[in-house]
Amino acid sequence: MATATANINFFQARKGLFSWIFSVDHKRIGLLYLYSLMTFFLVGVTLGLLMRYELLNPGKDLVEAQTYNQIFTLHGVIMIFLFIIPSIPAVFGNFFLPIMLGTDDVSFPRLNLLSWWIYIIGAIMALSTLVFGDGPADTGWTFYAPYSVNTTTNVSMSVLAAFVLGFSSILTGLNFIVTIHRLRTPGMTFLKMPLFAWSLYATSWIQLLATPIIGITLLMIVAERALGVGLFDPSIGGDPILYQHLFWIYSHPAVYIMALPAFGVISELLPTFSQRTIFGYKAIAFSSLAIAFVGYFIWGHHMFTSGMSGTARIIFSILTFFVAIPTAIKVFNWVATLYKGSINVQPPLLYALAFIFQFMIGGFTGLILGALATDIHLHDTYFVVGHFHYVMFGGTGFAFFGALHYWYPKIWGRMYNVKVANIAFTIFFIGFNMLYFPMLIAGLMGMPRRYYDYLPEFHLPNMISTYGSWVLAVGLLLMLGNLIAGFYKGKRGVGRNPWGGITLEWQTLSPPPVQNFDRMPEIPKNGPYDYENKPIIKE
């Protein structure tokens, strides 16, 4: 084990393109996901900027109404299915889960590689709608029937792409569940697992159980379009509300596929940068499972205005409030973790704090939408768009970039420029809130979502929002530029543990060796955040 070859890091092990795209090393697969995800993310951001530019003034600014419909659909499909659903599990889960568990790979490495390939095939299928058929779908990312059955745009390929991408998600989830059950290092019981692993465990169960439902639902759309089977279109005997049920039975739990891993990241960042034990370890761990479980039963709150039964609407509204309980448990525990900690303000912590602030805005606006009476007024307004982006981008997106800044020195063995990272964060944070907060206001004023044009009274919030999108883009480019510059020119020799963390990944080399550890990792006796009995890590 302590031989020189054992310490060859995973970058040095093999060279060449094929050594990457056919690698079964979980670390390389994590990075393959990172590079592909970021590519699609930038495409999604570009589409988002185009939408915002179009909405700068009432009337036409840039594109026609039909093009606008296609842009927001593609923006949604890319951001949801290609970026945010895979994001944290596929990149940081793949890279760090085995290391945090003290093992050398996931349970099924080949299946892991297959899931990346399926992801790429699904992505190509989604983007192919830009050039093949009658243009990208114009239905919105929800593909609501019966419009998705009737439109002439290339809906079939878009939903098939989402269907294929679902398999990638299922395989990753399956791999993580088995890895967590079977490959934990000796001595690491479930209650000694890092909270990131707990969050991935809860997420994986959703990926495994909920994703097949969207798969079959999307195939039903294709069957209806291609074969005329009356499933969702009332004119041929279908039920459009059934589509919404099936879609949201998956897509509401999918919100937790997107959010739970972010919770896990925050639960790692806060103890490290406050140098103290996480407050309420068990409460945070079990609340992940509770969110995953309760999240299965509240899909109907997306359908309050669909025409479904009044009884069901009341039941779904009540159930929705239950999910706020485990979520609030997490937030209170995070804040309590910071209390009296030795806080070290570094870029990852800034992202974590921004996460808490923005996720709270997203969460509270979610309660307003979960309440039946207020939702009737706000449904399909910009309030929903603002809420959704506060949760997904302000929450998960910020956690993703926080994780990237946190694990950056471990992955690449170099450090980015911290000062530039702080400036980039500040611009990014201001831009984000300028972009999305006015949407909440516009929504409250009654501006409907998914419209190409708007009344003059909505001009001011839209103008601020579009300017905010430019500020956000500057912050994003500066952040990514800084990270890329760090890759080429960043300070080497960051050591094993630049942040003073105590989960197992900080005990190994940076970058980690091929087999993950050059020596047996030491499992802390009193759980993964026992800062009082911190293991001494020798370089």
Added chain:
Amino acid sequence: MENHKNHHNDDQHETHHIASYKEHFSTLAALLLLTFVTVVVSVFGANLATLSVATALLIATIKVIVVAYYFMHLKYEKKIYSWLILLVVVLFVAFTVITAIEYLNR
């Protein structure tokens, strides 16, 4: 680092179980019989109307349990894995029942 197959923890069972031929063939026979029953019900039990679907689903569920228990060695695993599978079934039933309640109350 030793190969991960040598890792042990609370959930891991390294003992290999070799099921007897008798068990394998009995399971196979049971599955074939259930398939035969499914066909019989669908062909000859058409007058059962909606019950035909319920019967087919019931038989399929029994087959799933037989495959998981014998072929997939659930019988040798810790009880937690049986509970996890039961949880999946509960979720599926919940989705179906909630959607049906909504439809019937519309």
